[in-house]
Amino acid sequence: MSIQQSDVLYTAVATAHNGRDGRVATDDGRLDVVVNPPEELGGSGAGTNPEQLFAAGYSACFQGALGVVARGRNADLTGSTVTARVGLGKNDDGFGIIVEISATLPAVDAATARDLLEQAHQVCPYSKATRGDVTVTLV
Incomplete structure (x- = not known):
């Protein structure tokens, strides 16, 4: 069963920059993290994923x-x-x-x-x- 827009109680908004090898941030500034693929997937593993x-x-x-x-x-x-x-x-x-x-x-x-x-x-x-x-x- 789907919900209608009028039934939404909260909406989180996050924007990714450069996909899996960049950063992700929320519109309210509470989350801003570096994202990198893990070493198992050929990345540096330096950030989260x-x-x-x-x-x-x-x-x-x-x-x-x-x-x-x-x-x-x-x-x-x-x-x-x-x-x-x-x-x-x-x-x-x-x-x-x-x-x-x-x-x-x-x-x-x-x-x-x-x-x-x-x-x-x-x-x-x-x-x-x-x-x-x-x-x-x-x-």
Whole structure:
């Protein structure tokens, strides 16, 4: 289900200069980073790269979705962390990404943790945006 422009609550704006080998900055000046391909892709690795930025955004968004789900079930997320691993590789169309979301939820049992992760994956906007195009594994 798509949203209409009138339903948008917030819009982030970032501009890239020189693609994967330059810099990316937000219009409000809060983020301004050098981007370089990692050494594994023939770059200098001197800056960050789009996959790291995607992983950072996805992990933060997923943690937020996990919080929403946990509050609805009165589950304790004290000490929890969410890590996103974003891989870039070749596929039939050129290149694609694969994601692994791993979470540590020390205040809940394993079955509850798994259920919370699966529910968060259904409500997380990043998960929704990638569904059907990106393989996402929950750990």
